[in-house]
Amino acid sequence: xxxxxxxxxxxxxxxxxxxxxxxxxxxxxxxxxxxxxxxxxxxxxxxxxxxxxxxxxxxxxxxxxxxxxxxxxxxxxxxxxxxxxxxxxxxxxxxxxxxxxxxxxxxxxxxxxxxxxxxxxxxxxxxxxxxxxxxxxxxxxxxxxxxxxxxxxxxxxxxxxxxxxxxxxxxxxxxxxxxxxxxxxxxxxxxxxxxxxxxxxxxxxxxxxxxxxxxxxxxxxxxxxxxxxxxxxxxxxxxxxxxxxxxxxxxxxxxxxxxxxxxxxxxxxxxxxxxxxxxxxxxxxxxxxxxxxxxxxxxxxxxxxxxxxxxxxxxxxxxxxxxxxxxxxxxxxxxxxxxxxxxxxxxxxxxxxxxxxxxxxxxxxxxxxxxxxxxxxxxxxxxxxxxxxxxxxxxxxxxxxxxxxxxxxxxxxxxxxxxxxxxxxxxxxxxxxxxxxxxxxxxxxxxxxxxxxxxxxxxxxxxxxxxxxxxxxxxxxxxxxxxxxxxxxxxxxxxxxxxxxxxxxxxxxxxxxxxxxxxxxxxxxxxxxxxxxxxxxxxxxxxxxxxxxxxxxxxxxxxxxxxxxxxxxxxxxxxxxxxxxxxxxxxxxxxxxxxxx
Amino acid sequence: xxxxxxxxxxxxxxxxxxxxxxxxxxxxxxxxxxxxxxxxxxxxxxxxxxxxxxxxxxxxxxxxxxxxxxxxxxxxxxxxxxxxxxxxxxxxxxxxxxxxxxxxxxxxxxxxxxxxxxxxxxxxxxxxxxxxxxxxxxxxxxxxxxxxxxxxxxxxxxxxxxxxxxxxxxxxxxxxxxxxxxxxxxxxxxxxxxxxxxxxxxxxxxxxxxxxxxxxxxxxxxxxxxxxxxxxxx
Amino acid sequence: xxxxxxxxxxxxxxxxxxxxxxxxxxxxxxxxxxxxxxxxxxxxxxxxxxxxxxxxxxxxxxxxxxxxxxxxxxxxxxxxxxxxxxxxxxxxxxxxxxxxxxxxxxxxxxxxxxxxxxxxxxxxxxx
Numbered sequence: 001x002x003x004x005x006x007x008x009x010x011x012x013x014x015x016x017x018x019x020x021x022x023x024x025x026x027x028x029x030x031x032x033x034x035x036x037x038x039x040x041x042x043x044x045x046x047x048x049x050x051x052x053x054x055x056x057x058x059x060x061x062x063x064x065x066x067x068x069x070x071x072x073x074x075x076x077x078x079x080x081x082x083x084x085x086x087x088x089x090x091x092x093x094x095x096x097x098x099x100x101x102x103x104x105x106x107x108x109x110x111x112x113x114x115x116x117x118x119x120x121x122x123x124x125x126x127x128x129x130x131x132x133x134x135x136x137x138x139x140x141x142x143x144x145x146x147x148x149x150x151x152x153x154x155x156x157x158x159x160x161x162x163x164x165x166x167x168x169x170x171x172x173x174x175x176x177x178x179x180x181x182x183x184x185x186x187x188x189x190x191x192x193x194x195x196x197x198x199x200x201x202x203x204x205x206x207x208x209x210x211x212x213x214x215x216x217x218x219x220x221x222x223x224x225x226x227x228x229x230x231x232x233x234x235x236x237x238x239x240x241x242x243x244x245x246x247x248x249x250x251x252x253x254x255x256x257x258x259x260x261x262x263x264x265x266x267x268x269x270x271x272x273x274x275x276x277x278x279x280x281x282x283x284x285x286x287x288x289x290x291x292x293x294x295x296x297x298x299x300x301x302x303x304x305x306x307x308x309x310x311x312x313x314x315x316x317x318x319x320x321x322x323x324x325x326x327x328x329x330x331x332x333x334x335x336x337x338x339x340x341x342x343x344x345x346x347x348x349x350x351x352x353x354x355x356x357x358x359x360x361x362x363x364x365x366x367x368x369x370x371x372x373x374x375x376x377x378x379x380x381x382x383x384x385x386x387x388x389x390x391x392x393x394x395x396x397x398x399x400x401x402x403x404x405x406x407x408x409x410x411x412x413x414x415x416x417x418x419x420x421x422x423x424x425x426x427x428x429x430x431x432x433x434x435x436x437x438x439x440x441x442x443x444x445x446x447x448x449x450x451x452x453x454x455x456x457x458x459x460x461x462x463x464x465x466x467x468x469x470x471x472x473x474x475x476x477x478x479x480x481x482x483x484x485x486x487x488x489x490x491x492x493x494x495x496x497x498x499x500x501x502x503x504x505x506x507x508x509x510x511x512x513x514x515x516x517x518x519x520x521x522x523x524x525x526x527x528x529x530x531x532x533x534x535x536x537x538x539x540x541x542x543x544x545x546x547x548x549x550x551x552x553x554x555x556x557x558x559x560x561x562x563x564x565x566x567x568x569x570x571x572x573x574x575x576x577x578x579x580x581x582x583x584x585x586x587x588x589x590x591x592x593x594x595x596x597x
Numbered sequence: 598x599x600x601x602x603x604x605x606x607x608x609x610x611x612x613x614x615x616x617x618x619x620x621x622x623x624x625x626x627x628x629x630x631x632x633x634x635x636x637x638x639x640x641x642x643x644x645x646x647x648x649x650x651x652x653x654x655x656x657x658x659x660x661x662x663x664x665x666x667x668x669x670x671x672x673x674x675x676x677x678x679x680x681x682x683x684x685x686x687x688x689x690x691x692x693x694x695x696x697x698x699x700x701x702x703x704x705x706x707x708x709x710x711x712x713x714x715x716x717x718x719x720x721x722x723x724x725x726x727x728x729x730x731x732x733x734x735x736x737x738x739x740x741x742x743x744x745x746x747x748x749x750x751x752x753x754x755x756x757x758x759x760x761x762x763x764x765x766x767x768x769x770x771x772x773x774x775x776x777x778x779x780x781x782x783x784x785x786x787x788x789x790x791x792x793x794x795x796x797x798x799x800x801x802x803x804x805x806x807x808x809x810x811x812x813x814x815x816x817x818x819x820x821x822x823x824x825x826x827x828x829x830x831x
Numbered sequence: 832x833x834x835x836x837x838x839x840x841x842x843x844x845x846x847x848x849x850x851x852x853x854x855x856x857x858x859x860x861x862x863x864x865x866x867x868x869x870x871x872x873x874x875x876x877x878x879x880x881x882x883x884x885x886x887x888x889x890x891x892x893x894x895x896x897x898x899x900x901x902x903x904x905x906x907x908x909x910x911x912x913x914x915x916x917x918x919x920x921x922x923x924x925x926x927x928x929x930x931x932x933x934x935x936x937x938x939x940x941x942x943x944x945x946x947x948x949x950x951x952x953x954x955x956x957x958x
Contacts, residue, residue, distance in 0.1 A: 003886040005879065005896040007853050040883060061854045062861075062895050086866040087900035125854050135840060136847030144837045258834030266836050281744065298741070303640060303662035456741070456748030459721060460643045463688050466746045467713055487712055494684045497657045497677070498643045 006041045006083065008032075009059040011124055013048025013210050014203070014242050016055035020072065021045075024056050027072050031079040041083055044133075047211015049124040050365035051111055054094060059106055059124060066106035067092045097361045097383050111362045114381050116343065118351045119167075119327045120367045123211040128246050131253040134214040140259055142330035146222045147267040150333070152182060155226040159329070161337030163349030168194055168285070168322030169397065169426045170502070171348070171415035177319060181309040182227045184317035191220050191232035192313070192320040195243070196290060198282035199398030200449065202429040204353040205323040207365050209236065209243035212327060213250035217260065217273060219326035222333055224271040227319055232273045235290055237280040247275050282399075282453035285427075286501050287312075287320050289455065300455040301501035322427065324353055344370035348414035352425070358394075358432035359386045368413075375409040378432055389434040392533075393517070397426025399446045400506035402513030403439065422513045424506065438535035439518040440525055444472040446510040454503060461504035464495035468511060478538040480526035489515060534596040537581045541597060546571045548593035555585035555594065599667040604674065616660035617645055620673055627660055627673055628682070628702060630689075630772055631723035636732055638662045639724045643685055644702070648672045657681065683708050692718045698772040719773060722748055726767035736760050739767065848892040859893040860939045861914040867901025873908035874926075881931045882911070885939075894939060907950065915942045922950040 010016075010025045028043045049057045054068035065088050067078065074092055081087045093102035094109055103109050117123070126133035134140070146155050160175035181189060193216055197205040209216065220232045236244050251273050254260040262270045276294045283289050284299040291313050293299035312318025328350060332340045341349045348370040354377065357363045361383040368377065374394055378384070385391050393403040396413070402423030404411065411417055415425050433442065451465035468491050471484050492508035492515075499505050515522060524530045531539040544555070544564075551569040563579040566572030574585070574594075586594045600609045603620055610619045615638060620627050630642040640662035647660045649671050657678065660671075672678070683706055689699045691713035699721075703709075724741070727750060731737045738761035742751050752758040768774045835843075852858050864870070864879045882896045902910055907924035913934065914920040921944045923934055930948050937943045 003883045003891075003896065004853065005883060005898060007850070009854070040879065062852075062858075062897055083898070084866065085868060085871070085900055086864075086898035132843055132847055133850065135843045136850050138844070140840055141844070144840055148837055263834070265840070266834070283744070300744075303659070305664060305666070452745045452747070454745040456722065456744045456746070457639070457641050457724075458643055459641055459689070459723075460685060462722070462746060462748065463692060467688065467691075469746075470714075483712075490684060494681045498646050498659075498681050498685065500640055500659065500662075 007061045008043045009046045011049045011057040012045040015052035019055040021056040023072050027075040031076050044127045046124045047128045048207040053363040064105045068094045116351050116369050117367050119324050142333040143218045143221050146333050152226045158337040162332045162340035167324035181317050181319040189229040190313045190318040191229045193234040195236040195323045196278050196285040199429045201357040202355045206240050206243050208323050213247045215327040217254050219329035221271050222329050233276045235276045237278045239280050283455045345414045347416045354428045354430045356430050359434040360432040370414045371412045373410050385434050392435050393433045395431040397424040398429040399449050400509050401426050402509045405517040438533040439514045439521045443511045443514045450507040458499045461499040475525045476536045478529045485522050542574050543595045544572050545593045545595050548591050554588040558584045558588040599665050601669040603671045610665050614665045616663045619665045632661045636728040641724050648675045693773045696773040725770045729766045729770045734766050858895040861895045863899045863912045865902045865910045866898040869905035870908045875909040878909045881928045885935045913938045923948045924950045
């Protein structure tokens with residue numbers, strides 16, 4: 001093994017790849033060879049760092065210096081300065097919002113400072129396509145321990161002590177799930193890793209598969225030993241080509257090394273794993289729909305009980321866990337359940353990955369201890385609302401989660417407190433909304449998504465959501481009438497109560513929670529035909545403020561419908577009859593003279 | 598042999614019995630629409646809902662698909678169940694106002710007004726025809742396609758099916774279709790005829806005759822076919 | 832490839848220790864070679880090369896070699912600093928391959944600084 005002085009870790013998660021990470025990596029390699037440094041410096045592709053807002057990201061170790069938003073043309077200069085002359089380049093470092101001094105070290109950046117990495121411990125640190133890298137960072141030692149030193153009962157006991165709950169949304173205790181499946185008399189038993197992540201704006205599963213595929217394999221192999229399964233599937237959607245590719249590569253490597261297959265590590269234990277590719281239906285994230293999809297049938301949920309643990313894939317006992325749940329397993333086994341349980345709250349142990357998106361300064365993927373408050377995530381890690389606007393709401397748990405208002409900012413995030421306020425943990429989406437977001441429109445948007453993604457079997461979910469969408473659209477278009485909100489609530493409760501699977505049972509959350517916390521916005525739409533956020537096109541008009549307009553003509557030039565008229569240096573006027581409310585003038589005006597009511 | 602309590606009555610049933618069967622065994626009435634004793638339960642219409650468990654942790658399930666489990670406490674007629682059921686019927690009426698089956702249900706449960714704009718649809722996607730075709734006629738000519746609000750019942754790829762024997766069982770069992778065709782009418786009468794022909798056979802209509810001979814005549818000469826053609830062309 | 836045993840797994844992990852070290856930034860000793868333009872002209876590349884070779888020769892997996900910019904004392908180049916465990920860094924000046932070897936044997940391996948080549952002890956930067 002050659003001695004090297006620097007590793008350049010280039011983030012190659014999907015976010016950075018689409019921002020050009022592969023080109024950056026290639027240029028690094030070329031430049032380093034040009035300077036004859038290839039013996040001393042290694043360029044390593046890694047999984048997603050989480051700070052996707054600022055990609056492509058590159059980390060120089062051991063110095064720990066973090067470069068962001070790199071362009072190919074920056075690389076020659078960076079290599080010359082940093083690698084050759086040893087001078088870090090401040091202009092390419094991260095500068096926090098509304099501040100001037102760049103922060104060189106990754107560990108000092110707010111976004112990373114408050115995070116606690118357990119599931120994502122290898123992100124941005126190992127090359128996900130090299131099994132040796134994973135082993136170097138204690139990989140497969142948990143599997144070795146469970147195969148050589150532990151009985152299935154001991155493994156489940158450690159999981160029970162850890163307090164690990166399903167990370168896919170419902171938060172069912174993992175140990176109990178395993179126990180039920182283990183006790184089933186039928187065989188063979190199957191394991192499934194649910195990586196069918198369909199929430200708009202959520203990408204934690206994808207990121208884990210791309211950054212640390214071997215952790216999923218190891219977690220599943222340990223689970224297989226505990227439950228007594230011999231075959232497993234990783235169910236990934238085809239929209240995640242990079243995740244599929246890395247997972248397949250990882251499985252191949254593990255097979256070649258004898259970490260999957262027959263007689264693993266000489267212990268006599270057999271476990272095979274393969275990738276099953278889904279077509280990307282949101283509903284296939286539901287256990288029973290997912291099973292049907294693997295079987296080659298239409299992905300449509302079925303009545304539970306019998307639960308998959310009793311009757312799952314091809315009628316055999318099947319245990320399904322989410323990606324994030326599986327990757328926590330190896331570390332719990334290696335370090336003990338008590339270690340894992342030392343973080344988190346009474347009912348929710350460990351850490352949780354959230355994808356932080358919306359009107360926030362730092363979007364990306366964060367892993368934080370359970371029990372952290374919404375405020376700490378939004379204003380600490382996220383560094384506040386984009387453009388200094390006012391915070392309005394945060395939606396937790398993906399499209400079927402609830403929207404929490406400002407008064408809930410200090411709510412600790414864990415399974416039980418989120419459920420108690422009408423939202424849910426879900427798979428961990430966090431969508432931040434500012435004062436310009438119309439909450440009725442938010443409910444409409446998510447109801448539209450869910451009405452389209454419902455499998456359509458249950459009349460109430462299909463028709464109920466369709467009718468809810470109709471009412472919400474009417475309200476947004478200024479056609480709402482008295483009694484609409486009550487009817488909406490009635491429908492929402494019916495959909496929640498009478499639908500069969502998790503999709504329908506949670507589909508009313510966006511509507512119910514926005515009615516609960518933002519009733520005034522609904523009333524303004526219906527009674528005053530006014531959209532308080534100035535968003536719903538049918539309910540707003542554009543006008544120009546006389547005292548602010550200087551007659552520069554900037555708005556007139558950008559108006560696509562020629563609705564703005566006025567002489568130079570005179571106050572301009574908008575013809576509201578032809579105005580299509582596109583907002584181009586608002587963006588063009590430097591004097592805030594366009595008024596939207 | 599699971600023992601359970603239904604509306605306060607203790608009952609012991611055979612393993613594998615559904616809640617609906619157990620409830621009906623006791624003589625308690627539960628409305629159904631997508632249920633048929635000869636077909637596998639689907640749980641599509643949600644009319645047969647019952648409440649299980651004790652409040653506040655009780656939940657609503659469809660009795661036709663839920664297995665009778667030992668120790669289960671079932672209430673078939675709580676206020677919650679009745680309220681939801683009435684709203685479901687109201688939604689169904691709005692979807693297919695002309696179905697006599699649904700109209701009867703509405704009148705039975707006292708649903709007298711409909712707060713939704715009627716769709717004048719032709720299908721509530723109960724899946725009876727699909728299951729009939731698959732399980733009893735052993736044809737498998739029709740099935741569900743698309744999902745969510747776009748879901749339709751059709752032949753594979755909307756092509757003329759070569760396994761369909763035109764037996765008409767699908768139309769026989771359809772709650773929206775049945776009792777609607779009144780045969781050929783005078784031109785002045787507005788016929789609410791076989792709108793639901795669309796499900797299995799309208800797209801193949803030009804080549805094949807409908808098994809309901811008068812109905813076909815009505816469709817060919819009546820106003821609806823022309824309307825439909827216009828719609829398709831648009 | 833032959834199948835692994837638990838021992839193999841631990842061996843691979845041991846061999847990869849250097850990678851871990853580099854990416855975690857914790858080590859027994861850290862050698863910083865000052866590689867500004869002045870340093871490179873004075874032969875800092877050779878010094879870096881020597882340090883890396885020495886690390887390999889001694890099969891050390893807990894010593895980091897890294898580079899830094901001009902230290903400001905261009906007339907004394909090539910220079911390097913050695914940081915042993917938690918003691919303050921010692922700067923060495925006017926280096927040659929021989930001197931590096933000597934410093935390496937004594938300071939990096941045993942933790943005993945070599946005063947005759949040293950400029951001073953301590954660091955002018957924060958942290």
